[in-house]
Amino acid sequence: MAQSMVTMFRQGHKYLNTWPMKKQLYAYFPECKVIAATRLAIRSMPPLAVVSCAMLLNTFGFDYLPQAIAIGAFFLSLPLQGLLWLGQRADQSLPPSLKNWYFEIHAKLQQEGCQVQARKTEPKYQELAGVLKSAFEQLDQVLTRSFFD
Template sequence: MRLISTINSGYTYSRTWPAKPELNAIFPENKVIFLTRKAVRYLPALAILTAGIQLKLLGTDFLGQIIAMMLLLVSMPLQGWYWLGVRANTNLPPALITWAREIREQIQKQGNVDAVPGIPKNYLDLAHLLRQAYQQLDNSVMRRWF
């Protein structure tokens, strides 16, 4: 059950993380999320296509290997969500906590103090904070940190 909750957490994290180009230089999340979404879209069709080709060329003698290859291709998005789930629950390093506090203070200066999340402890909390910062703060304020 822990595996399923980690994958579910990764899926939630991939939906929460703001996909902004300026975050690419600091965090690998944008790349992993992009590749996971592409894998969800294209790998099932690719698995069926390659299985059909292999079945036609090799015959039913290699059915076990063909099924194993299909399962590997279809499981790739799950591997991406698993990595994101582990990352979402990882504690932030002290430098990122300080940076998140600065962003939180800017949000408090600009808008509703009650809607500001607490100080982030893990990457999922940071994703919520960054999403809110991109929604409430001006782009010039956000680009100052990048």
């Protein structure tokens, strides 16, 4: 499904805020590392872009303005690349093994009487993130540990 860039950035930001950052998930999903890197880039790249541009212009003068703009644009694009990857990932359908795991976790949440969204027949990574977040927030550690052993 073709989406606009703005939609993918929004979806990536939503996915970034939905995905649970738990140590149990680091070994199974690249999302944890991408989210950590994206959050770091969101905080650190804008000031780094300003400082690097200012230092370049201060050192070499305004003759190097095109290079300073290119360096600043590069630093500012790094968090956007992370959000774009997350937005694209959130919209992907789950592979069969993860789909079964999604159904299992969803059924366990319903069995325990937890608040959970309606089960999707063709879940995507965004729905998996929501179910995992609900599981970590609403189930105790003994039950969530059983999903990763």
